[in-house]
Each structure stands twice: as structure tokens, then as C-alpha cells.
Amino acid sequence: MKNKLVNGPQIFPLWQLIRWIQDPLLFQQECCQIYGDIFTLNVQGFAPFVVIGNPLGIQEIFSQNPDNFDVGRGNKIAEPLFGTKSLFVYDGKRHQKERKLLMPPFHGQSLQFYAQSICDIAMEVVNKCPENQPIIIRKVMQTISLEVILKVVFGISEGERYQKIKPLLAQMLDVTDSPLTSSFLFFKFLQKDWGKWSPWGRIQYTRRKIYQLLQEEIEERRSQKNNSGSDVLSLMMAAKDESGQSLTDDELKDELVTLLFAGHETTATSMSWAFYQILSHPSILEKMRKELEETTNNLNPLEIAKLPYLNAVCQEVLRMYPILPIIFPRITKTKMTIMGREFPPETWLTPSIYLVHYREDLYHEPHQFKPERFLEKKFTNYEYLPFGGGTRRCLGYALAELEMKLVLASIISKYSLTLTTEKTVEPQRRGFTISPAGGVPVILLGSVPKTSDHG
Ligand code: HEM
Numbered sequence: 024m025k026n027k028l029v030n031g032p033q034i035f036p037l038w039q040l041i042r043w044i045q046d047p048l049l050f051q052q053e054c055c056q057i058y059g060d061i062f063t064l065n066v067q068g069f070a071p072f073v074v075i076g077n078p079l080g081i082q083e084i085f086s087q088n089p090d091n092f093d094v095g096r097g098n099k100i101a102e103p104l105f106g107t108k109s110l111f112v113y114d115g116k117r118h119q120k121e122r123k124l125l126m127p128p129f130h131g132q133s134l135q136f137y138a139q140s141i142c143d144i145a146m147e148v149v150n151k152c153p154e155n156q157p158i159i160i161r162k163v164m165q166t167i168s169l170e171v172i173l174k175v176v177f178g179i180s181e182g183e184r185y186q187k188i189k190p191l192l193a194q195m196l197d198v199t200d201s202p203l204t205s206s207f208l209f210f211k212f213l214q215k216d217w218g219k220w221s222p223w224g225r226i227q228y229t230r231r232k233i234y235q236l237l238q239e240e241i242e243e244r245r246s247q248k249n250n251s252g253s254d255v256l257s258l259m260m261a262a263k264d265e266s267g268q269s270l271t272d273d274e275l276k277d278e279l280v281t282l283l284f285a286g287h288e289t290t291a292t293s294m295s296w297a298f299y300q301i302l303s304h305p306s307i308l309e310k311m312r313k314e315l316e317e318t319t320n321n322l323n324p325l326e327i328a329k330l331p332y333l334n335a336v337c338q339e340v341l342r343m344y345p346i347l348p349i350i351f352p353r354i355t356k357t358k359m360t361i362m363g364r365e366f367p368p369e370t371w372l373t374p375s376i377y378l379v380h381y382r383e384d385l386y387h388e389p390h391q392f393k394p395e396r397f398l399e400k401k402f403t404n405y406e407y408l409p410f411g412g413g414t415r416r417c418l419g420y421a422l423a424e425l426e427m428k429l430v431l432a433s434i435i436s437k438y439s440l441t442l443t444t445e446k447t448v449e450p451q452r453r454g455f456t457i458s459p460a461g462g463v464p465v466i467l468l469g470s471v472p473k474t475s476d477h478g
Pocket of ligand 1: 110122283410412413415416420
């Protein structure tokens with residue numbers, strides 16, 4: 024059903040799909056210029072969705088009773104990757120219950136356990152990179168991010184199972200990495216398993232192998248009486264709801280793969296954009312190094328995570344480069360008035376991170392990288408929403424922010440790097456996310472000359 028309440032482009036749905044896949048940012052920007060900060064897109068294969076780039080409209084959505092929306096059923100497109108027992112596709116009570124079980128490993132004290140591991144992994148990976156030769160920073164960040172997920176989330180960081188599962192996970196992640204294979208997610212008719220050598224068959228084969236290894240890991244931990252690790256899997260296995268029920272093996276496996284997809288590409292991409300910007304602005308890099316040197320001599324990870332300028336740099340990266348062009352659609356279950364318009368049930372409302380983050384009235388010169396804006400002003404959750412909001416806000420946001428800060432801090436305080444291109448690196452779709460085209464080529468020049476001993 025076409026949304027008659029809000030205008031939108033009149034071009035064919037198939038052409039809208041092509042534009043949405045090719046360049047969702049430019050497409051939104053053009054629509055916003057013509058129709059204003061609320062418009063409807065009618066993309067082939069999807070229900071028409073209302074894109075909202077107005078903070079007041081977003082506030083009205085986030086402040087609704089969550090029972091007035093379904094969200095999970097709008098995410099079914101991703102089900103072939105992480106299954107039917109995933110937080111992404113749940114709604115209502117089921118979603119609430121699952122979120123409660125999954126939340127503790129991602130907050131408070133649990134994060135402190137992960138901090139040192141993140142720094143160690145970053146250094147191990149970068150120490151292995153060749154010096155004075157071009158490298159793609161996105162590849163390096165993907166390696167770090169995968170190792171962090173394996174260690175912190177899966178709790179698998181060595182041994183035979185680690186050796187087997189790592190390449191399989193990397194292969195699985197490639198599905199959303201390449202523009203070709205990610206089209207498989209948008210075009211259902213391509214999802215045909217013609218055996219191990221066909222593209223979709225290969226994905227399903229890899230998925231089955233990963234699930235087999237995860238099942239072995241879960242069974243092994245259950246058989247060991249003291250499975251008291253601090254990784255997310257251990258905490259998930261120990262978690263119980265009010266009625267004393269824990270997650271089943273099938274739920275555990277789907278949730279692990281969900282966390283892999285939700286946490287890997289997103290964080291790796293944000294860190295790559297961060298390097299692109301700080302290497303393009305030597306004065307910002309200098310300020311970051313100075314702050315690191317002044318604040319701590321021991322590179323204490325928890326102290327680093329609190330540094331204001333480092334925090335502002337990461338916030339500005341997430342403002343300028345939203346990883347998802349829009350947040351998960353909120354599908355209305357009742358009549359609802361948003362921005363003075365009354366929408367019927369079954370309307371898909373999608374706040375646009377991108378449109379809000381590039382509003383001139385909120386962010387002066389939005390196309391300029393200016394970390395200072397986050398030191399000068401505090402933005403509301405409707406003006407700044409890289410992790411979405413309300414009851415579906417990103418589960419892993421605190422881990423993602425911690426990882427970004429610690430990886431950046433560890434690398435820039437030890438190594439000098441330089442960009443090998445003077446061209447602007449443009450955002451490009453990779454699967455569901457928006458990534459730097461070309462992956463940000465850099466050269467690692469060697470150690471930073473030290474003014475003090477970092478220990
Ligand atoms: C810079 C990195 C990241 C960004 C920018 C990001 C962004 C987002 C966004 C925009 C959403 C949708 C929220 C909404 O619709 O309101 C989301 C959901 C989610 N994210 Fe992240 N994310 C990041 C990293 C992570 C990490 C590291 C994990 C876990 C390991 C994670 C797990 C999830 C999960 C499970 C959801 C679904 C939440 C739900 O449906 O209740 N994300 N993320």
C-alpha cells in the first residue's frame with residue numbers, strides 16, 4: 024500500500040531499489056531536498072517506508088510505548104544469515120526477555136574485563152603489519168574486530184576450534200562485504216542452494232560448519248563444571264530469566280552469529296573512518312597524542328576510555344559516517360500521529376541517522392570533521408543517534424565505543440601512519456552498512472618518536 028500521507032519520489036520501485044542499494048545517502052539527500060525531512064520511499068521488495076530526518080519526529084517515535092510497534096519482522100531480510108532465534112527478528116515480550124538476558128555481558132563490569140584484551144589484540148595485529156608498504160586499514164580493522172569478537176564474545180581465542188572457526192567466520196562475513204554477494208540478501212530469488220559450489224550454497228555450507236563448531240563449543244563448556252569465563256558466551260549460558268529458564272543451544276548459536284554480524288563490520292568500519300579522518304587532520308592527531316601522553320603513563324585502558332578529546336573524535340566519526348543509513352523500521356500497530364500526520368497501522372517509520380546527523384541547524388558545517396562540537400554541546404538522543412534508540416538501541420554500543428577508543432589510542436600512541444591517497448574517500452554500501460570505498464589505504468611508517476615513556 025502506498026503511503027498517501029507523505030510525499031516521495033514517483034520513480035519505479037525497482038529503480039528506487041537500485042538507488043537504495045547503490046547510494047542510500049545521496050538518494051535520501053536528494054529526496055530530502057525535494058520533499059523535506061519526512062518522505063516515503065517505495066522500494067521494490069519492501070513495504071513503503073517513511074523516512075524521518077527530523078529530531079522532533081524521532082523523539083515522538085522513541086517516546087511511544089514500545090508495544091505500539093513491531094520491529095523484528097521488518098528485519099526478516101537478514102534471517103538467512105543469523106537464523107530465526109535472533110534478537111534482531113524478535114518482537115514484543117520475546118524481544119524484551121531476550122534483551123534482558125543478553126544485556127549484562129555488554130555493560131558495566133563485564134566491559135572492564137574486555138578492555139585489556141582489546142588493547143592486546145590491536146597491538147598483536149598491527150605489530151604483524153609490514154612497515155613502509157601500502158596496507159588497507161579497513162582490512163587491519165576487520166582482523167582486529169574479528170579477533171575481539173572471537174575472544175570477547177565467543178570466548179574462543181586459541182586451539183584447534185579457533186583455527187577452524189576463524190576462517191569460516193571470515194568467509195561468512197565476506198557475504199556482506201562484497202556488493203555482489205550482498206545483493207543475495209535483497210533478491211530472494213537468488214537464495215537457491217545449488218550445492219557447495221554455488222554462491223548461496225557456499226554461504227549455507229559455511230553457516231552449517233560454523234554452527235557445528237559452536238555446538239561443540241557449547242557442549243564442551245556444559246560438560247566442564249566450572250564454565251565461569253567472563254566472555255559473552257559464558258555469561259549468556261549462565262543467564263536465567265525470572266522463571267529460571269536459560270537460553271537453548273539453538274538460541275545461543277543464533278545469538279552468537281547475530282552478535283558477529285552486528286558487531287564486526289560496524290565497528291571495523293567506524294575505526295577505518297576514524298583513521299581516515301585523523302590522518303587527514305594532523306592537528307587532530309597531534310591533540311589526541313598529547314591528551315594520551317598527558318593523562319596516563321601506563322596506558323591504563325579504563326583511563327583511556329574516559330579521555331574527553333578521544334571521546335569527541337569517536338563521536339564525530341560516528342556522526343559523520345553513520346554505519347546504517349536508517350535505523351530498524353518501526354512498524355506501527357495502532358493509529359499514530361507523528362509530526363502532525365496521522366499514520367494508519369502497518370506504516371513503516373524509519374528514522375534516518377544520516378539526515379539528522381547532516382542537519383545544518385544542529386551541526387554547523389556538517390561535512391567538516393570537527394570533534395570540538397562534541398566538547399561544546401551535548402546533543403539529545405534524537406539529534407545524535409549512531410546506535411539508534413529506544414528499546415531497540417544497539418545492544419553492543421558500549422563495547423563498540425570502548426573498542427574504537429582503545430584501538431585508536433593503542434595504535435596512534437605507538438605507530439606513525441600516513442594516508443597514501445589525497446583523494447576524498449567516499450562512503451559506499453557494503454551489505455547493510457556504509458563503508459569507506461577502497462578501505463582507506465595507508466602506510467605504517469614505524470614507531471612514533473616518544474616524548475615520554477608509555478610503558
Ligand atoms: C560502531 C559500531 C556499531 C554501530 C554504529 C551500531 C549501530 C547499530 C544500530 C543503528 C542498530 C539499530 C538500532 C535501532 O534500530 O534503534 C543496532 C542494533 C544492534 N546492534 Fe549495533 N552497532 C555497532 C556495534 C555493535 C556491536 C559491537 C554489537 C555486539 C557485539 C552490536 C549488537 C547489536 C544488536 C544485537 C542490535 C539489535 C538490538 C535489538 O534489536 O534489540 N552492535 N546497532
